[in-house]
Amino acid sequence: MIAIIMATNVWSQIELRHLAALTAVAQTGAFGKAAEQLGYTQSSVSQQIAGLEQLVGQRLLERSRGSSVVDLTEAGKLLLRHAEAILARLHTAEADFAAYAAGTAGELRVGVFQSVGTRILPDLLREFLATWPGVRIRPFETDDDQALLSAIEQGRLDVAFAMSPLPEGPFTALELLRDPYVLVVPSSWPLAARAGNGPVSVDVLVDMPLVNFETCRTAVRVENELRRRGHEPEVVFRSDNNGAVQGMVGAGMGMAIMPRLTINEHDDRVSVLQLPSDFPPRVVCLVWHRERYRSPAAMAFAEAAQRWCDRHALEQHEPSHSVRSEAAVA
Numbered sequence: 001m002i003a004i005i006m007a008t009n010v011w012s013q014i015e016l017r018h019l020a021a022l023t024a025v026a027q028t029g030a031f032g033k034a035a036e037q038l039g040y041t042q043s044s045v046s047q048q049i050a051g052l053e054q055l056v057g058q059r060l061l062e063r064s065r066g067s068s069v070v071d072l073t074e075a076g077k078l079l080l081r082h083a084e085a086i087l088a089r090l091h092t093a094e095a096d097f098a099a100y101a102a103g104t105a106g107e108l109r110v111g112v113f114q115s116v117g118t119r120i121l122p123d124l125l126r127e128f129l130a131t132w133p134g135v136r137i138r139p140f141e142t143d144d145d146q147a148l149l150s151a152i153e154q155g156r157l158d159v160a161f162a163m164s165p166l167p168e169g170p171f172t173a174l175e176l177l178r179d180p181y182v183l184v185v186p187s188s189w190p191l192a193a194r195a196g197n198g199p200v201s202v203d204v205l206v207d208m209p210l211v212n213f214e215t216c217r218t219a220v221r222v223e224n225e226l227r228r229r230g231h232e233p234e235v236v237f238r239s240d241n242n243g244a245v246q247g248m249v250g251a252g253m254g255m256a257i258m259p260r261l262t263i264n265e266h267d268d269r270v271s272v273l274q275l276p277s278d279f280p281p282r283v284v285c286l287v288w289h290r291e292r293y294r295s296p297a298a299m300a301f302a303e304a305a306q307r308w309c310d311r312h313a314l315e316q317h318e319p320s321h322s323v324r325s326e327a328a329v330a
Contacts, residue, residue: 014055016090019083021048022060026080029069052079103296105134110301111148111160113216114242115262116284117141120161120308128304135297143216143240152289158298163217164283173285174302176309179259180281181222183273186252192271199274202229209254211245214238218282222257225279246270284309 024034025045035042053060060076072080100106112121117139125137140157142148146167148160153169166173183200185191194200205226210233213219219238226233237248242262249256250269259282263272286305288294 010055010057014052016087018048018052018055019086021045022052022076022080023083023087025049025061025070026072026076029071031070032068100295103300104132106295106297107136107138108159108295108297108301109138109140109157111140111142111151111157111162113145113148113161113163114141114143114240115259116161118242119261120305120312123312124305124308127308128301131304132297132300145217149287152287155289155292158295159286159288159301162285162287164285166285166287170289170291171287172290173287174306176284176286176305177313178281178283179261181257181275181279182260182263183275184246184249184256184258184263184270185273186249186255187269187271188252189255189271191255191273195271195273199276202226202231202276202279205255206231207234209234209236211235211237211248211254211256213245214240216240218259218262221280221282226257 020038021034021040024037025031028034028037031042031045031049034040035045038045040048049061056075056079058075058079059073060079062071062073064071110121121139129135129137140148140151145160145162148157148162149166149169149171151157152160152171161176162173164173164175183205191200191204210223210226212222212233212235223233223235236254237245239245239248242258243264245256245258245262246264246267247269248254250267257275260272261282261284265272286302288298288302
C-alpha cells in the first residue's frame with residue numbers, strides 16, 4: 001500500500017509542461033525544433049524531458065550519436081498517447097471556456113410554468129437556439145411560480161418566468177406581456193352567443209358554477225376579484241392542469257375565468273368571451289437574481305423573450321421595462 005501511494009505521489013508531480021515538451025519533441029523529432037514550437041530554449045526542453053524521465057522512471061527518448069534526430073522509446077510512445085489525450089482535453093476545455101465567456105456556449109437553466117412551457121417556450125427556444133446553438137437549455141416546469149422564485153434565489157435556476165407582483169427578494173424582473181383574463185363557458189350555454197360582441201359584465205356571472213385552478217396564484221386572484229365585485233364563487237371543480245379546467249368547462253360543469261395564454265382556442269366545446277377592461281390582467285415577467293452573474297447567454301435569452309412576447313402579445317400594453325421587487329413590483 002505504501003509503495004502504491006508513493007508511486008501515485010510521483011506521478012502527481014508530472015506537469016503539463018513536461019507533457020507538452022514530450023509531444024513537441026515527438027512531433028518535430030528534434031529538441032531545437034521543439035523549442036521553437038513551444039517558445040522555449042533548447043536547454044529548457046531538454047530539462048523538461050529529463051525531469052519527466054526521472055519522474056516516470058523510464059527512458060523516453062533515444063538520442064543517436066552524431067544525429068540531431070530524436071526517436072521515442074516504447075515507453076515514450078506509450079506515454080505520448082496519454083500526453084496527447086490530456087493536452088487535447090485541455091485544448092477542448094480552453095475552447096469551451098472561451099465560448100462560454102463569449103456567451104456562445106454553456107448551460108442556461110430556465111424555469112417556466114405550464115402555459116409558458118406550452119405557448120411561449122417552444123417557439124422562443126427555436127428562435128434563440130438558431131442564434132445561440134452552443135447553449136444547452138435546461139427547462140424546469142412547475143405550477144408554483146413561488147417555487148421558481150425560490151430556485152432563482154438559491155441559484156438553482158438562471159432565469160424564470162413568473163407573475164407580478166413578486167415577493168420580497170433579490171429579484172429583477174423584466175415585464176414581458178400582460179395576459180388578459182377571459183371568460184370561458186360551454187358552447188351550449190346561451191351566454192356563448194355573446195362571444196365576439198364586446199366585454200361581458202361580471203354581474204352576469206352571479207350564481208354560475210365556477211371551474212377554477214387549485215393551488216396556483218391565478219386561483220386566488222380570480223376568486224378574490226369576484227369577491228371584490230360582490231360575488232361569492234361556487235367552485236365545482238379544481239385542477240392546476242389548464243387542459244383539465246377547460247375540459248370540465250367543455251363538459252358543461254361550469255364557467256372558468258382563465259388567462260388567455262392558458263386556453264386552447266381551437267376547442268369548439270367552449271366559447272371565449274371578453275371581460276371588462278378593469279378586470280386586472282396577469283402580468284408575466286422574466287426574473288433573475290440581481291446579485292448573481294448573468295452570462296451573455298442569459299442576457300440574450302431575456303432579450304429574445306421580450307422580442308417574442310412583443311410580437312405575440314395578446315393585447316396592447318406599455319413597453320416592457322425592468323422593475324425591482326422591493327418597490328415597483330411590490
